[in-house]
Amino acid sequence: MFTRLAAFAVAASITAPVLAAEVNVYSYRQPELIEPMTDAFTAETGIDVNVVFLKKGLIERIQAEGDLSPADLIFTVDISRLIAAKSAGITKPISSAVLDANVPESFRDPKDHWYGLTARARIVYASKERVAPGEVTTYEDLASDKWAGRICTRSGTHSYTLGLLGAVIAKHGEEAAQKWAAGVKSNLARKPQGNDRAQVKAIWAGECDIAVGNNYYMVAMLNNDEQKEWADSVDVTFPTFKDGGVHMNISGVAMAKNAPNETNAMKLMEWLTSDKAQNLYAEVNGEYPVKPGVDPSDFVKSFGSFEADETPLSAIGAARPKAVKIMETINFDG
Numbered sequence: 001m002f003t004r005l006a007a008f009a010v011a012a013s014i015t016a017p018v019l020a021a022e023v024n025v026y027s028y029r030q031p032e033l034i035e036p037m038t039d040a041f042t043a044e045t046g047i048d049v050n051v052v053f054l055k056k057g058l059i060e061r062i063q064a065e066g067d068l069s070p071a072d073l074i075f076t077v078d079i080s081r082l083i084a085a086k087s088a089g090i091t092k093p094i095s096s097a098v099l100d101a102n103v104p105e106s107f108r109d110p111k112d113h114w115y116g117l118t119a120r121a122r123i124v125y126a127s128k129e130r131v132a133p134g135e136v137t138t139y140e141d142l143a144s145d146k147w148a149g150r151i152c153t154r155s156g157t158h159s160y161t162l163g164l165l166g167a168v169i170a171k172h173g174e175e176a177a178q179k180w181a182a183g184v185k186s187n188l189a190r191k192p193q194g195n196d197r198a199q200v201k202a203i204w205a206g207e208c209d210i211a212v213g214n215n216y217y218m219v220a221m222l223n224n225d226e227q228k229e230w231a232d233s234v235d236v237t238f239p240t241f242k243d244g245g246v247h248m249n250i251s252g253v254a255m256a257k258n259a260p261n262e263t264n265a266m267k268l269m270e271w272l273t274s275d276k277a278q279n280l281y282a283e284v285n286g287e288y289p290v291k292p293g294v295d296p297s298d299f300v301k302s303f304g305s306f307e308a309d310e311t312p313l314s315a316i317g318a319a320r321p322k323a324v325k326i327m328e329t330i331n332f333d334g
């Protein structure tokens with residue numbers, strides 16, 4: 001990260017970057033998750049992609065850089081981070097018929113500030129030994145007594161958990177959502193802790209029977225010598241909302257407000273929603289393509305198919321403050 005960052009900081013200060021065919025990306029996504037795509041883009045177009053990988057502080061950094069920010073594009077997972085970037089005033093709306101055609105409406109900002117590039121399903125991992133086929137039904141059902149002492153999950157303060165609760169709020173309203181979250185809490189086998197994979201490990205260890213997690217971790221665990229055993233102890237199940245489908249979240253992209261290479265940045269954005277890039281994303285990351293008609297990888301397909309819930313991500317993201325409040329009120333992690 002530092003080499004590349006230094007390289008382009010120097011280039012920006014001592015050369016005239018105006019004519020360079022390049023795009024500058026600030027990314028919360030890890031290098032291995034985006035480099036296969038940006039490399040293929042460069043090979044095809046000759047446009048260089050300089051990526052600054054950040055673990056935190058992306059918004060603050062672009063704000064501090066102000067008008068002179070070299071950032072063209074912002075890459076991140078999770079709807080809440082895309083909305084936060086827009087709310088902070090560091091993005092700008094764009095107009096692209098290609099993006100409008102390739103990204104379904106529920107996966108993009110109604111005001112054209114951000115666009116989903118990949119989708120992930122929030123699924124339920126279920127013990128092969130202790131959960132009967134068909135026992136996992138709906139998200140609503142996770143609050144029912146039948147799961148008492150059987151559920152593991154990560155923290156209620158994590159974006160993935162808040163995203164799911166945001167969807168419950170969007171579907172059923174704040175009051176019902178609070179009741180639901182309290183019901184889930186009362187069914188927990190242990191206090192929320194660890195990441196999504198740690199929940200599958202807990203099922204493997206016999207601590208709980210089901211866990212909520214993102215779909216692509218199954219692929220990652222099966223490809224990991226230590227974690228394969230955890231993954232082998234569970235089935236992937238796809239709960240739905242009572243009157244809907246499987247809860248989805250996205251990774252996405254937004255144009256930085258002061259993008260110095262806007263034309264090339266637009267090319268990269270559009271290219272990332274092409275069949276070629278969407279297939280690459282599916283193969284590399286185990287996520288779902290956003291573009292209609294592009295299939296997930298065969299590996300991901302082998303876990304089964306489902307209907308995605310159609311609640312707009314913008315509505316789910318907008319419910320986040322209420323979701324945070326509910327988790328505090330019921331002391332979900334306590």
Ligand code: FE
Nearest residue numbers: 077196214217
């Ligand atoms: Fe993740």
